[in-house]
Amino acid sequence: GAAAVSPDSTAASSSSTVSNSTVTAAQANASNTYDYIVVGSGPGGGPLAARLAQAGYSVLLLDAGDDRGTDAIIEIPLFQTFASEYTPITWQYFVNHYSDPTVAQKDPKFTWKKPDGTFWVGPNPPSGSTPLGIYYPRASTLGGCAEHNALVALYPSEDDWNNIATITGDSSWAASNMRQYWQRLENNQYLNPGTAAAVGHGFGGWLDTTLTDLGLILQDQRWLSLLAGAASAMGEKVTDKLLATVSGLSTMMITDANNNSPSRDTTSGLYQLPLSVTNTTRARSSQRSMILSTASNRNFKLKVQLSTLVSNVIFDRSSKTPRAIGVQYLQGSQLYRAAPGSASATSTGSGYAFARREVILSAGTFNTPQLLKLSGIGPKAELSALKIPVVLDAPGVGTNMQDRYEVTVAGTLPTTFPIYNGCTFLQTADDPCYAQWMNNKTNHGIYGTNGVAFGAFFNSSTSAESDIFVGGLPANFHGYFPGYSTAADLHTWSYLVLKAHSHNNAGTVTLSSTDPRDMPTINFNSFAVDGDLDVQAVYEGVQLARAMFKGTIIPDGPFVETNPGPSVQSEADIKSWIRTNAWGHHASCSVPIGATNDPKAVLDSKFRVKGVSGLRVVDASVFPKIPDFYIAGAIYTISEKAAAVIIQDARN
Numbered sequence: 001g002a003a004a005v006s007p008d009s010t011a012a013s014s015s016s017t018v019s020n021s022t023v024t025a026a027q028a029n030a031s032n033t034y035d036y037i038v039v040g041s042g043p044g045g046g047p048l049a050a051r052l053a054q055a056g057y058s059v060l061l062l063d064a065g066d067d068r069g070t071d072a073i074i075e076i077p078l079f080q081t082f083a084s085e086y087t088p089i090t091w092q093y094f095v096n097h098y099s100d101p102t103v104a105q106k107d108p109k110f111t112w113k114k115p116d117g118t119f120w121v122g123p124n125p126p127s128g129s130t131p132l133g134i135y136y137p138r139a140s141t142l143g144g145c146a147e148h149n150a151l152v153a154l155y156p157s158e159d160d161w162n163n164i165a166t167i168t169g170d171s172s173w174a175a176s177n178m179r180q181y182w183q184r185l186e187n188n189q190y191l192n193p194g195t196a197a198a199v200g201h202g203f204g205g206w207l208d209t210t211l212t213d214l215g216l217i218l219q220d221q222r223w224l225s226l227l228a229g230a231a232s233a234m235g236e237k238v239t240d241k242l243l244a245t246v247s248g249l250s251t252m253m254i255t256d257a258n259n260n261s262p263s264r265d266t267t268s269g270l271y272q273l274p275l276s277v278t279n280t281t282r283a284r285s286s287q288r289s290m291i292l293s294t295a296s297n298r299n300f301k302l303k304v305q306l307s308t309l310v311s312n313v314i315f316d317r318s319s320k321t322p323r324a325i326g327v328q329y330l331q332g333s334q335l336y337r338a339a340p341g342s343a344s345a346t347s348t349g350s351g352y353a354f355a356r357r358e359v360i361l362s363a364g365t366f367n368t369p370q371l372l373k374l375s376g377i378g379p380k381a382e383l384s385a386l387k388i389p390v391v392l393d394a395p396g397v398g399t400n401m402q403d404r405y406e407v408t409v410a411g412t413l414p415t416t417f418p419i420y421n422g423c424t425f426l427q428t429a430d431d432p433c434y435a436q437w438m439n440n441k442t443n444h445g446i447y448g449t450n451g452v453a454f455g456a457f458f459n460s461s462t463s464a465e466s467d468i469f470v471g472g473l474p475a476n477f478h479g480y481f482p483g484y485s486t487a488a489d490l491h492t493w494s495y496l497v498l499k500a501h502s503h504n505n506a507g508t509v510t511l512s513s514t515d516p517r518d519m520p521t522i523n524f525n526s527f528a529v530d531g532d533l534d535v536q537a538v539y540e541g542v543q544l545a546r547a548m549f550k551g552t553i554i555p556d557g558p559f560v561e562t563n564p565g566p567s568v569q570s571e572a573d574i575k576s577w578i579r580t581n582a583w584g585h586h587a588s589c590s591v592p593i594g595a596t597n598d599p600k601a602v603l604d605s606k607f608r609v610k611g612v613s614g615l616r617v618v619d620a621s622v623f624p625k626i627p628d629f630y631i632a633g634a635i636y637t638i639s640e641k642a643a644a645v646i647i648q649d650a651r652n
């Protein structure tokens with residue numbers, strides 16, 4: 001018989017275009033029913049959806065964005081910053097680092113909306129401007145943020161996994177068990193299979209990993225001098241002989257930042273960085289190609305439905321424990337108000353889909369908690385204030401949010417880095433650097449890297465394992481603000497200082513309305529928990545970056561520091577500058593996994609939303625603590641784990 005299903009969140013949504021009619025399981029039919037529905041095709045949802053289909057289940061993968069994966073701006077690794085502001089895929093979020101506006105607005109990146117609708121970045125906006133916050137790019141497209149991210153492909157630290165095993169008591173999260181999932185997904189292209197160095201790596205997976213071609217550094221004397229300066233600041237002996245060949249350069253760095261050694265997480269040094277880039281083409285690699293190849297394989301039942309904004313989960317509430325049985329959605333492109341084209345976007349339709357087995361939310365750290373709350377799962381007081389019928393009082397939804405702290409130390413010279421000579425960044429039809437990237441099979445040139453050829457990992461005085469990354473890139477980067485990617489000149493070198501394992505977990509995602517097209521309110525409450533410790537660690541990273549610049553000897557130098565600049569010298573001034581300026585771009589942990597008896601833990605160790613059935617979350621929001629230095633590798637790994645767990649549950 002047809003279970004009566006309450007429309008839950010839709011009932012609350014008077015301003016939304018979602019229909020308020022009661023959806024019943026009777027409306028499920030052969031064409032709108034699948035074994036699993038996955039919402040979001042990013043690193044969390046994409047691999048999972050494909051794996052479930054490969055295991056023989058029928059899967060509907062929904063994403064609000066469309067597919068732009070073969071656009072040059074997305075494929076070319078060096079264009080990653082342009083990709084993050086690429087209008088067809090971008091979701092422009094503006095977030096709060098601090099709830100006190102006087103503190104928040106000290107950040108030179110603080111952005112306003114002018115009366116004419118355009119942006120103003122920095123202090124003294126024209127009168128009538130409204131405060132927006134700090135720009136936070138997200139990608140809404142097939143592949144999610146894996147289509148615009150900076151391509152750094154790092155495996156997390158062992159403690160990240162062991163911590164989850166400890167707090168949940170589920171030993172399948174132990175680091176010794178987790179590496180197999182990385183091996184399953186990786187297609188390593190910088191090590192030789194069968195060698196000692198290859199242990200713990202995969203060679204048959206869907207994510208291609210490679211390193212920046214060190215030959216590029218040899219082509220640019222300035223870049224070479226910076227590497228020498230960085231190596232000597234890390235205590236290495238640098239000789240002219242080492243600086244003359246690729247193999248010489250490689251001995252100055254640890255080749256494999258993802259090595260499987262037990263000492264990896266505590267080994268300071270200068271490293272090469274693994275990138276999610278295909279070696280032969282030097283193009284972006286992500287889960288997108290596996291999703292497409294699985295969807296086009298007639299042996300598998302994976303349906304990918306794009307330009308579909310899910311508004312809520314549908315529950316069957318006929319039994320004591322509410323059961324997720326489907327989702328309701330709006331169709332149309334750019335519907336979400338974070339999309340630059342949303343003002344003129346109109347919905348072309350709406351509908352619902354049903355899941356025989358489960359609904360899995362993978363909409364990302366901001367959107368998964370929004371979807372849960374719109375569906376009636378969240379803190380009771382917040383839902384009730386918005387008149388959303390409560391399906392489950394889950395106080396942890398949209399809390400515990402975390403991010404890194406990042407700043408850059410940047411120095412400039414009057415002329416462009418020689419490695420960019422001739423490059424027009426596709427602004428002309430005859431861009432020689434594009435032609436090289438496209439046609440030269442052995443040397444794809446500067447477009448074939450994200451620009452980060454090397455970086456130092458070390459442990460600050462606040463941490464027993466590596467917690468600071470200082471990575472150099474030949475571009476003027478000092479955080480995210482609208483237009484940041486085109487403002488980046490090519491005669492500046494930036495050392496990105498990134499704090500891993502940051503302590504703050506005071507971030508929140510709260511609904512701003514019941515309209516599924518509206519963005520939620522994001523507040524990181526930066527430095528609220530153990531802020532002094534994290535500021536100290538970042539400060540030590542800044543000191544190292546400055547030492548690297550100081551050790552860089554070049555004929556047309558020295559670099560003139562532009563960020564934070566010569567006036568910021570005392571420890572107190574540097575620390576205050578860090579608090580004002582630091583940003584992050586690995587938002588996570590807003591729907592955390594935790595102990596069964598922890599009321600703030602939304603998920604159990606099998607990704608299941610506690611207190612309802614048929615509903616899981618698999619994306620950046622599930623981590624109880626922010627993993628390691630870069631997060632996509634960890635999300636890919638949990639996506640593979642979730643697939644294994646869900647398939648095992650289905651077969652039991």
Ligand SMILES: Cc1cc2nc3c(=O)[nH]c(=O)nc-3n(C[C@H](O)[C@H](O)[C@H](O)COP(=O)(O)OP(=O)(O)OC[C@H]3O[C@@H](n4cnc5c(N)ncnc54)[C@H](O)[C@@H]3O)c2cc1C
Nearest residue numbers: 040042044064140144145149150151152310364620631632
């Ligand atoms: C500029 C930038 C650079 C980065 N660089 C790196 C890097 O170099 N290395 C690294 O490891 N990490 C990097 N990251 C972070 C990393 O890419 C993300 O953390 C990761 O992609 C998050 O994966 P996810 O699956 O949680 O969500 P996402 O990748 O955000 O995917 C979520 C998907 O869900 C869809 N969606 C959301 N809501 C709905 C809805 N209601 N209905 C339907 N679909 C919906 C979205 O369209 C999107 O496609 C970077 C991030 C940014 C912003």
